[in-house]
Amino acid sequence: MNELIELTAAAAAQRVRAREIDPAELFEAYRARAAADDLNAFTWVAPRAPAGEYPGDAPLAGVPLAVKDLFCTEGVPSQAGSRILEGYRPPYTATVVANLQRAGAPLLGKTNQDEFAMGSSNENSAYGPVLNPWDRARVPGGSPGGSAAAVAAGLAPWAIGTDTGGSIRQPAALCGIVGLKPTYGACSRFGMIAFASSLDQAGPLTRDVTDAALLLAHMVGRDRRDSTSLEFPEAIRVPRAEDLSGIRLGVPEELTGAGGGVEPGVRESFEATLARAEGLGASVEPCRLPHAPHALSAYYLIAPAEASANLARFDGVRYGLREDGEAGLVSMYSQTRSHGFGAEVKRRIMLGTYALSSGYYDAYYGTAQKVRTKIAEDFRTAFERFDFIVTPTSPWTAFALGAKTDDPLAMYLNDFCTVPMPLAGIPAISIPSGLSDGLPVGFQLAGPAFSENRLLDAAHALERAIGFDGSPARRSGESAARG
Amino acid sequence: MTEYEPVIGLEIHVQLKTRTKMFCGCELSFGDSPNIHTCPVCLGLPGALPVVNERAIRFGMMIGLALGCEIAERSLFHRKNYFYPDLPKGYQISQYDVPLCRGGRLGDVRIHRVHLEEDAAKLNHLGASGRIHGSDRSWVDFNRGGTPLVEIVTEPDIHSPEQAREWLSLLRTTLKQIGVSDVNMEEGSLRCDANVSVRPAGSAVLGTKTELKNMNSFRFLERGVRAEIQRQIGLIEAGEAVVQETLHYDPVSGGITPLRSKEEAHDYRYFPEPDLVPLVATDAMLAAAREALPAELPAERAARFERELGLSAGRARDLAFRADLADYFERALAAGAADGGVDPVELSNWIPQLVERIGSDRDPAESNVAPESLAALATMVKAREVSRDAAREVLSRLVADGGDPRAIVAREGLGALSAEDDGLGELVDRAIASDPAAAEQVRAGNLKAIGPLVGYVMRETKGRADGATITRLIRERVRQAG
Numbered sequence: 016m017n018e019l020i021e022l023t024a025a026a027a028a029q030r031v032r033a034r035e036i037d038p039a040e041l042f043e044a045y046r047a048r049a050a051a052d053d054l055n056a057f058t059w060v061a062p063r064a065p066a067g068e069y070p071g072d073a074p075l076a077g078v079p080l081a082v083k084d085l086f087c088t089e090g091v092p093s094q095a096g097s098r099i100l101e102g103y104r105p106p107y108t109a110t111v112v113a114n115l116q117r118a119g120a121p122l123l124g125k126t127n128q129d130e131f132a133m134g135s136s137n138e139n140s141a142y143g144p145v146l147n148p149w150d151r152a153r154v155p156g157g158s159p160g161g162s163a164a165a166v167a168a169g170l171a172p173w174a175i176g177t178d179t180g181g182s183i184r185q186p187a188a189l190c191g192i193v194g195l196k197p198t199y200g201a202c203s204r205f206g207m208i209a210f211a212s213s214l215d216q217a218g219p220l221t222r223d224v225t226d227a228a229l230l231l232a233h234m235v236g237r238d239r240r241d242s243t244s245l246e247f248p249e250a251i252r253v254p255r256a257e258d259l260s261g262i263r264l265g266v267p268e269e270l271t272g273a274g275g276g277v278e279p280g281v282r283e284s285f286e287a288t289l290a291r292a293e294g295l296g297a298s299v300e301p302c303r304l305p306h307a308p309h310a311l312s313a314y315y316l317i318a319p320a321e322a323s324a325n326l327a328r329f330d331g332v333r334y335g336l337r338e339d340g341e342a343g344l345v346s347m348y349s350q351t352r353s354h355g356f357g358a359e360v361k362r363r364i365m366l367g368t369y370a371l372s373s374g375y376y377d378a379y380y381g382t383a384q385k386v387r388t389k390i391a392e393d394f395r396t397a398f399e400r401f402d403f404i405v406t407p408t409s410p411w412t413a414f415a416l417g418a419k420t421d422d423p424l425a426m427y428l429n430d431f432c433t434v435p436m437p438l439a440g441i442p443a444i445s446i447p448s449g450l451s452d453g454l455p456v457g458f459q460l461a462g463p464a465f466s467e468n469r470l471l472d473a474a475h476a477l478e479r480a481i482g483f484d485g486s487p488a489r490r491s492g493e494s495a496a497r498g
Numbered sequence: 499m500t501e502y503e504p505v506i507g508l509e510i511h512v513q514l515k516t517r518t519k520m521f522c523g524c525e526l527s528f529g530d531s532p533n534i535h536t537c538p539v540c541l542g543l544p545g546a547l548p549v550v551n552e553r554a555i556r557f558g559m560m561i562g563l564a565l566g567c568e569i570a571e572r573s574l575f576h577r578k579n580y581f582y583p584d585l586p587k588g589y590q591i592s593q594y595d596v597p598l599c600r601g602g603r604l605g606d607v608r609i610h611r612v613h614l615e616e617d618a619a620k621l622n623h624l625g626a627s628g629r630i631h632g633s634d635r636s637w638v639d640f641n642r643g644g645t646p647l648v649e650i651v652t653e654p655d656i657h658s659p660e661q662a663r664e665w666l667s668l669l670r671t672t673l674k675q676i677g678v679s680d681v682n683m684e685e686g687s688l689r690c691d692a693n694v695s696v697r698p699a700g701s702a703v704l705g706t707k708t709e710l711k712n713m714n715s716f717r718f719l720e721r722g723v724r725a726e727i728q729r730q731i732g733l734i735e736a737g738e739a740v741v742q743e744t745l746h747y748d749p750v751s752g753g754i755t756p757l758r759s760k761e762e763a764h765d766y767r768y769f770p771e772p773d774l775v776p777l778v779a780t781d782a783m784l785a786a787a788r789e790a791l792p793a794e795l796p797a798e799r800a801a802r803f804e805r806e807l808g809l810s811a812g813r814a815r816d817l818a819f820r821a822d823l824a825d826y827f828e829r830a831l832a833a834g835a836a837d838g839g840v841d842p843v844e845l846s847n848w849i850p851q852l853v854e855r856i857g858s859d860r861d862p863a864e865s866n867v868a869p870e871s872l873a874a875l876a877t878m879v880k881a882r883e884v885s886r887d888a889a890r891e892v893l894s895r896l897v898a899d900g901g902d903p904r905a906i907v908a909r910e911g912l913g914a915l916s917a918e919d920d921g922l923g924e925l926v927d928r929a930i931a932s933d934p935a936a937a938e939q940v941r942a943g944n945l946k947a948i949g950p951l952v953g954y955v956m957r958e959t960k961g962r963a964d965g966a967t968i969t970r971l972i973r974e975r976v977r978q979a980g
Contacts (some may be wrong), residue, residue, distance in 0.1 A: 087545040100544065107538055109545060204773075208544040212772035241547050242774050321772055324577050327588020328542045332638065348581055371579070371767035380769060 017268030019044045020489060024172040025253075026225040027181045038077030039064050042121060048170045048492065049124050054146040054155075056165040058084050060124035075233060079122040081171035083159040084128050085208040086217075087111050091122065095208040096130040096158075098141040099329045099336045109206025110238045111175065111217045120231035123171055126161030130357045131326065132179055132210040134158050135429035137186070138420055139359045147190060147486040149454055153413040156186030156429075162220045163190040167485060168492025173230055174220045179210050180314050181408075181433025183218045184445035188408035188457020191447045191485050192260070193474070194220045195227045198464045199440035200245040209325040211318035212243075214437040216330025222485060224446060224475040228254050231467065241288035252468050253332025254475035259295040261445050262473055264460075265302030265401030270432045277410045280451025285407045288448040288458045291480050292405075302397050302404065306389040310435040315427060316370045316383035317438075322360075323367030329355060340491075362423065391439040398463045403473060406432040408445040408457030436461045444474045447483040455483075501699040502734075504727045506662050506692055507610075507654035510669065511647050512679045513617060513687040514557045519644035520616040521548030521591065528685060530640035540644035542586030547773050550575075555598075555644035555777065557678040558614045559787035561648055564676050564795055565609045572778050573598045575614075575771040583638050584618040591631055592618050592649075592766045598777065605668050605797050605815075608653040619643030648678075654693065654704070659723040662824050663716050666690055668819045670674075671796045675821055683715050694726045696734070705730070706740040711757060712747050722747035725754055799824055807831075808843035816850070817951030822861040823849055826869055834873030845876040851890065855897045866900035867893070875903040887961030888912040915963045922955070922963060926971045929954035941976045949971055 019027065019041055030036040042064040049060045061079075082088065085095040087105035094100040108116070118121065128141040135330035137145040137160025145160040147153040155164040159176030163186035166174050176183045185192025195218045202217040209215060217228035219403035232251035238244045266289070271277065277285070289299045331351035333339035338354055340346020356364070364368035370379035382409040397404055409429055419426045441464050458477070462470045518525055522539035538546035562569050576594035593613035602609035620642045624635040650669070656662045662665070670681045670688060681688040689959045690713055693706035710726050713719040725747070730740050743755040794802070800818035803809045809817070817824045827849055834840025852872060856865045863869075875892060878884045884892065884907055892903050892912060907913050915922050929951045930937040938949035948969060 085545075089541075093546070103544070105538075105543065105545070107543075204545075205547050206545040209773075227514070240549060242549055243772075298587070304774065320769060324579050324587075324589050324767075324769070327579060327581065328544070328586060330581060330583075331590060332583050333541060334543070334587060344583065371769055373765045373767070376767075 017044050020048065020169045021486070022172075024078045025229050026170060027478055028078050028111040028229070031076040031078070032072065041077065042079045042123070045123055045171060047431055049081070049165065052165070052170050053089060054151070054164045054168060054170070054321055054492070055079070056126055056145050056155075056161040056168070056170055057124045058094065058096075058127050058142050058161070059282045061122055065121045069175050073117075075115065075119035075120060075229070077119055078172050079123035080115055081123050081126050081162055081165045081174035082112055083162050083176045085132060085177060086175065087206040087208065088112055088122060088125065091372065092125060094142070094194065095132070096128040096140040096142060097329075097357070097360070099351070100208075100334075101336060102336050105206075107206065110203035110240065111234050112206065114236070115175070115230070115233055115376075120173075120230075120233075123291055124165075126159060126165055126171075128153075128161055128176075129158035130360050131208065131322070132177055132182055132215075133322070133359050133363055135181070135185055135426055136414070136419065137161065138234065138416065139357055141167045141357060147413045148180055148491040149191060150413065151491070153415055153454070154189070156189035156409070156413065158182040158186075159220065163187055163192060163194070166190070166192050166220050166222060167488040169179060169489035170492050173222070173226050175217055175230070175234070176220050177207055177210075177215055177217050178433075178437060179214045179216075179318060180437060181430040184433050184443060184457065184459060185409045185429055187220055187445045188447070189413040189455065190461075191450075191455030191483065191488060192220055192222055193224055193444065193445045193446050193478075194218065195226045195231060195270070195467070195471075196436065196442060197231060197235065197445070197467060198442045199441070200243050201235045201247055201436070201465070201467070203236070203241040203244045205240040209321075211321040212325060213321060214314075214318060216437065224444075224478050227409075227444070228252065228471045231471075242418050243370060247467075248465050249468065251471075254468075254471040255442060256472035256476040257479060259297035259473060259476050262292075262297040262403070263401045264289070264292055264297050264299045265397055265404045266299060267302050267304040267307060267404055267406065269304050269307040269398070270332070270406045270435070276428065276431070277407055278412065278451070281407045281410060281412065281456050284449045284451055284456040285458060288375070288477065288481065292477060295476055295480055300401075302401055304390070304393040304404070304435065306386060306393050309386050310390055310438055311427060311431055313383040313386040314430070314434045314438060315366065316379050317387065319363040319367030320370045320380050323364045325373065326356075326360070326364060331355075348490050387438045390435050394435070394439045394441055394461075394463070403460045403462050403470065405461075406459045408432060408459040412451050412454035412456060432459060440464060442467050442470055444470050446474050446478050446481070447485065448481055449483065502696045502727075502731050503701070504657055504659075504723075505654045505695045505697060505704055506656035506658075508650075508652045508656065508662065508666065508724060509691040509693065510650040510666070510672060511617075511689040512561070512650065512681065512930035514554050514646040514648060515555065515677070515679050516551055516553045516646050518551060520551050520554055520614070521644055524644065526645055527641050530641055532641060532742075535641045536643075540586070541640055542588070548591060548771075550774060550777065551646055554614060556787050556790065557646070558598050558612065558648050559779065559784060560676050560678055560790055561650070561673065562612050563603065563791060564672055564786055565599070565602040565604050565612065565650070567599035567602035567609055567612055569599055569779050569784060570596060571927050572596070572776050573613075574776055575774045576768045579767045582618070582635065584621050584643065586619065586640065586643060590618065591774070593904065598779075604672065604801075605657040606664060607665050610651040610653050610850055612648060612650050615647050615649060616646045617642055617645035654695075659720040659727070662692065662723050663720040664815070664819070666716060666719060668796055668815070670787055671819050671821055675792055675796060684712065687898055689714065692719065692723050692726075694730065695740070696722055696727055696730045706742050708740065708742065709744045710754070711744060711749055713749075715749070718747065718749045720935070721749070721752065722754070725752055729754060735978040778786045785872065796821065796824070803846075807846075809843060809846050813846050817846065822863065823853070829863075830869035830873040830876075833870035834877060837873065837877070840873045840877045841880045844880045845873060848876050848893070851893055852897070857893060865897060867896045868900070870904050871896055871901070871925075878903065878907065882914055882964050882966070883907070884912060885914050885962055885964055887956070888914065891961070912962060913966075915959055922971060923975075924966065925955050925958050925963075926951075926968065928958075930972070930975060937976050940972065
């Protein structure tokens with residue numbers, strides 16, 4: 016295997032700065048792997064390294080970046096996994112991508128995703144499913160399954176995705192990598208093709224916690240083009256912690272008990288990780304999040320409601336797919352949207368439209384907002400006693416392709432442990448905690464708003480103690496590149 | 499026969515005169531080439547987000563303060579969802595249950611609410627219908643899309659088409675004076691819809707209302723509302739029910755047709771706009787809005803004209819609701835004061851005369867008649883130095899050529915004939931001689947009969963004689979003769 020590929024992004028950046036690696040060579044090594052991708056992780060790969068001088072002393076040192084398709088990138092296809100945006104090339108670049116490019120991370124490619132980020136298996140992409148490099152018969156998780164699979168398989172040094180109900184953390188867990196969902200408002204949403212505006216948040220998918228911190232440091236910040244973005248109160252630091260002394264971990268019964276349907280292998284790994292945390296000096300105690308079991312129901316009203324409006328702009332008038340009907344305007348709308356959207360997207364548009372309808376608003380959308388407030392209060396109360404709330408990221412390891420596509424409710428249960436955090440707007444990170452039957456398991460830590468530095472520190476200490484080896488997935492990527 | 503009372507409320511959309519659009523930095527324009535003032539935000543491109551225009555907020559607050567509204571400490575933007583090609587996002591960002599301003603009053607009409615929103619783009623249809631259905635092809639011009647709008651909704655306090663027109667004129671003057679809009683109905687920067695219902699006079703119950711759209715001039719508003727009142731009365735008289743619907747007034751034919759069928763009835767599915775944070779009205783913002791308001795608004799000015807100058811309520815409004823007339827009136831008043839004093843009521847009587855001569859849409863300040871000239875003329879009339887008829891003639895000459903009214907009176911010999919030694923006595927004698935029957939009746943105490951005798955003298959003097967003097971002389975001479 017090319018030794019460059021074995022370097023974490025932070026290590027590669029360091030070697031570039033020390034002039035031990037030529038950034039052009041680094042880019043080309045990854046470009047070749049991404050171009051030979053047979054996991055269907057990429058929907059577009061840069062044809063060549065970006066022209067001009069590499070920013071040698073730029074903080075990200077030319078380490079190339081894979082970007083979830085729904086981030087708008089000027090002149091480059093940005094289709095959000097949907098047929099309705101097939102061939103769409105935006106005239107501008109999303110703030111987060113522009114920030115990272117300015118910091119020295121050139122665009123390697125755009126990655127496959129569930130259509131408009133609606134899904135937990137990447138099987139809802141109009142451009143086909145993504146395969147999990149740990150087992151190609153299994154899903155990588157979603158929605159940014161492409162970003163997660165690409166990083167795990169070493170087709171990209173690092174990637175960004177978006178998390179609405181667990182989208183960054185769940186695929187990170189299923190692919191054995193690190194995924195961080197920042198505090199709502201920490202990263203600008205400008206240029207992110209919206210799913211659910213009050214929940215969507217960009218974040219890093221990386222090989223390790225240090226890479227996540229490095230990437231996040233250049234993603235956060237107030238953007239005057241996003242009214243909901245906020246100035247991050249402190250600089251994101253490189254995590255150095257090696258123990259967890261004095262850290263209080265709360266284990267919510269509601270998310271880790273029998274109700275969540277956690278698989279035995281996942282539970283085992285979770286408990287082993289708790290024991291390790293105690294070994295590092297943390298205290299582990301049960302805690303209560305009384306309203307957390309209702310999070311999934313609230314989420315599946317709020318997110319589709321917002322999506323039903325966010326997706327109204329795809330009407331065939333200005334860009335993307337247009338199918339002229341025979342009967343004028345209304346016919347054009349219905350033909351375009353019938354053929355442009357996939358089944359899951361239509362399902363959620365219908366759900367959301369219904370939830371907002373006159374006469375149903377209070378019962379559905381209104382009640383869901385109240386539940387959301389309660390969930391945020393639960394977390395606030397819990398954080399008075401605990402530094403972090405910990406859960407398994409996903410109740411399951413990667414499942415077989417097609418296993419849950421006929422049962423939307425079973426699919427939605429993927430998000431059981433990850434949905435409460437975006438509803439409360441708080442940050443959460445998933446790190447690999449080991450393997451179960453040869454498949455990665457994710458461990459999730461959630462902290463109060465803007466606790467990213469502490470969260471990264473704790474995750475870093477745990478990561479060191481766990482010593483997870485992701486190289487099998489990269490070898491899978493390697494064989495793909497050779498084949 | 500039943501008497502009916504119309505009940506009318508107005509919904510007014512005002513395009514704000516900001517430099518840029520409501521939620522993006524594109525410049526506002528009128529009449530530029532299509533689609534040159536656009537960006538990802540106002541085109542509704544994927545991923546674009548709105549950012550509130552601070553000046554639009556200030557203008558909204560200024561309107562609210564000028565109308566005596568309560569400004570919400572915290573108001574919300576909502577999404578109003580519907581599909582139409584002029585609405586690029588598939589929803590309009592508007593305000594719903596927590597608007598920027600509530601309550602208030604302008605003149606004799608209460609304000610229900612004032613809120614901020616964005617304008618739709620402009621559609622151009624090819625084909626005979628001029629509307630989207632049945633047109634061969636339609637184009638969208640997004641230059642207008644996203645223009646800041648303020649919607650002002652009144653309570654149903656208006657009871658005639660004339661009152662509707664007059665009140666809209668007051669609103670227009672008010673908005674123009676505070677400088678937040680061009681308020682041009684023809685260009686669409688002021689648009690008015692009317693909610694109209696009728697009920698038997700004296701009834702306290704409201705009838706079923708209809709919403710009348712597309713009245714793009716003051717005249718069309720008055721005509722449209724009048725036509726709709728007649729239509730509703732006709733229905734009721736015929737024993738039919740008024741149906742709640744949205745109607746289109748065609749100014750050319752005068753016809754009223756339904757605008758939307760029931761099948762297209764909208765459920766707008768309002769919900770709070772998650773891309774924007776609540777709008778918090780800080781003390782600093784309110785202070786800035788208050789400071790930007792002029793010292794006196796038209797309604798206050800009308801009240802002052804009535805209270806301090808003794809003008810009738812109607813005359814006070816006629817002047818104050820047109821800032822150019824009120825300004826001219828006040829300049830003339832000041833000039834008259836410097837010249838020994840002018841009677842405000844007498845002066846105000848001459849403003850409509852002047853407007854009639856120069857054209858109703860012209861600013862009198864741009865005419866040949868200097869304010870001090872009009873004041874001088876009013877003073878001469880009041881002092882009976884010139885008769886009213888003669889003064890009208892003098893005004894016509896002032897409008898044509900300008901100049902000093904005293905000089906014109908002297909030069910043209912238009913001064914009032916007010917004494918016997920002017921030859922009036924002789925003329926009165928001739929008038930009595932010419933119509934002895936009338937003179938006899940006057941002598942017998944029938945004062946109405948004096949008219950023909952006065953008219954004789956007026957004709958002979960070409961209107962220069964002072965009416966009161968003639969009357970006195972006739973009565974004296976008739977009595978002497980008897």
